[in-house]
Amino acid sequence: MGNNPVDRKELILDTALKLFTKNGFFNTSVHDIQKDAMVSIGSIYHHFGNKEAIAKSLFHHIESDITGIIESIMVNHETAHDRCRAVIAKFFEITEHNPDQMNFLLYAKHREFMPDQQPLCSSRPFSLMSQIVDEGMERGEIRRMDPLVAAVAVFGGAIRLIFLELDGVLENPLRSYLHECWQCAWRSVTG
Amino acid sequence: MGNNPVDRKELILDTALKLFTKNGFFNTSVHDIQKDAMVSIGSIYHHFGNKEAIAKSLFHHIESDITGIIESIMVNHETAHDRCRAVIAKFFEITEHNPDQMNFLLYAKHREFMPDQQPLCSSRPFSLMSQIVDEGMERGEIRRMDPLVAAVAVFGGAIRLIFLELDGVLENPLRSYLHECWQCAWRSVTG
DNA sequence: GTCTATACCTGGATAGAC
DNA sequence: GTCTATCCAGGTATAGAC
Numbered sequence: 001m002g003n004n005p006v007d008r009k010e011l012i013l014d015t016a017l018k019l020f021t022k023n024g025f026f027n028t029s030v031h032d033i034q035k036d037a038m039v040s041i042g043s044i045y046h047h048f049g050n051k052e053a054i055a056k057s058l059f060h061h062i063e064s065d066i067t068g069i070i071e072s073i074m075v076n077h078e079t080a081h082d083r084c085r086a087v088i089a090k091f092f093e094i095t096e097h098n099p100d101q102m103n104f105l106l107y108a109k110h111r112e113f114m115p116d117q118q119p120l121c122s123s124r125p126f127s128l129m130s131q132i133v134d135e136g137m138e139r140g141e142i143r144r145m146d147p148l149v150a151a152v153a154v155f156g157g158a159i160r161l162i163f164l165e166l167d168g169v170l171e172n173p174l175r176s177y178l179h180e181c182w183q184c185a186w187r188s189v190t191g
Numbered sequence: 192m193g194n195n196p197v198d199r200k201e202l203i204l205d206t207a208l209k210l211f212t213k214n215g216f217f218n219t220s221v222h223d224i225q226k227d228a229m230v231s232i233g234s235i236y237h238h239f240g241n242k243e244a245i246a247k248s249l250f251h252h253i254e255s256d257i258t259g260i261i262e263s264i265m266v267n268h269e270t271a272h273d274r275c276r277a278v279i280a281k282f283f284e285i286t287e288h289n290p291d292q293m294n295f296l297l298y299a300k301h302r303e304f305m306p307d308q309q310p311l312c313s314s315r316p317f318s319l320m321s322q323i324v325d326e327g328m329e330r331g332e333i334r335r336m337d338p339l340v341a342a343v344a345v346f347g348g349a350i351r352l353i354f355l356e357l358d359g360v361l362e363n364p365l366r367s368y369l370h371e372c373w374q375c376a377w378r379s380v381t382g
Numbered sequence: 383g384t385c386t387a388t389a390c391c392t393g394g395a396t397a398g399a400c
Numbered sequence: 401g402t403c404t405a406t407c408c409a410g411g412t413a414t415a416g417a418c
Contacts, residue, residue, distance in 0.1 A: 027303060041412095041413085042386075045412090045414080109300055121354070152349075152352050152355070153348045153376070156347030156349070156351040157340070160346070161340070163312070164312055167310035167312055169313060177339070184340060184380060188376065189375060222392090231404075233396090233397095233403055236394090237402075241394075241395075
């Protein structure tokens with residue numbers, strides 16, 4: 001998913017991501033992708049078989065990118081406090097530098113165009129985030145409560161802010177809200 | 192939007208809401224609505240003109256319902272504490288009793304099928320919720336911080352939980368999480 | 383692997399009788 | 401206001417040459 005696609009397949013994926021997030025999956029025809037990527041229809045169907053498969057491939061690429069990022073955060077940080085903060089900071093960063101990726105991951109209604117897809121919250125990145133919170137509770141960093149509630153309390157506000165950014169309604173850069181947002185998040189589950 | 196529609200128009204709206212939330216706007220054809228509601232195509236087009244107008248009408252109905260609910264909460268409760276808690280409690284209640292309504296309001300990507308629609312966060316219910324938080328900050332109930340951050344901190348976790356409920360991944364009834372969820376929310380912006 | 387041309391059909395919308 | 405029959409654009413997907 002680099003910015004400088006070498007082969008046709010990557011070019012098609014990059015173009016599809018751009019158009020899907022801009023206009024939505026259903027408002028984007030294969031012809032649109034074909035024209036924008038300056039590739040033939042035949043080429044697209046050769047590589048992906050059908051339109052849904054483009055979205056699937058996109059989703060799995062992004063999901064595995066994000067999973068890798070979270071895993072590396074888990075390796076490099078010890079405490080739930082540092083891990084959660086790092087995850088939110090990284091999500092903010094991706095949202096600002098690569099909004100299409102975040103948009104497609106978080107915002108798209110995947111099940112509408114990939115019927116066999118699990119809900120997003122069951123995906124690997126989200127289960128890792130829950131796991132981080134669970135471990136923090138076991139370690140005594142986070143006060144005892146329902147683990148699910150703790151997870152949504154820690155990440156809910158940040159995710160909301162990401163949506164606002166993707167909707168283009170934030171006055172200031174997303175990152176400028178990080179400090180206060182994190183203070184609220186952490187305060188909500190401690191003490 | 193009653194459960195016992197009298198005229199054709201309401202029947203069409205109820206059916207459309209059901210199908211839109213179940214299968215998505217783009218996976219629902221006017222023919223589907225027609226069959227499910229046992230009404231003719233002509234009747235649908237007579238009342239609404241086109242498919243998008245059905246969604247628009249639906250959205251405005253729901254938006255104004257929710258707006259009314261929040262306004263009445265603002266009348267009946269004095270403090271930001273009580274108001275915010277009541278809003279979340281009510282949202283949970285609606286989600287459980289009328290999931291389609293909440294689904295369509297919160298979850299649908301409106302701008303994909305209603306291009307001239309403002310983003311949801313700019314809608315009346317959401318601006319009222321922000322206003323409640325703002326006033327709470329002026330009154331000194333909520334500690335000084337960016338008003339936007341305060342709003343997402345108060346409501347972010349609850350909204351996340353609602354999404355989880357709508358995705359059908361909660362083990363227990365949504366309302367059983369209310370108490371802890373609210374504790375986190377309020378703690379995040381006070382003290 | 384890539385292309386063009388085209389088949390096929392779904393689905394939004396209209397016409398016009400009642 | 402409601403219905404049936406029909407139109408037709410646009411979109412997915414395929415065929416088959418290169």
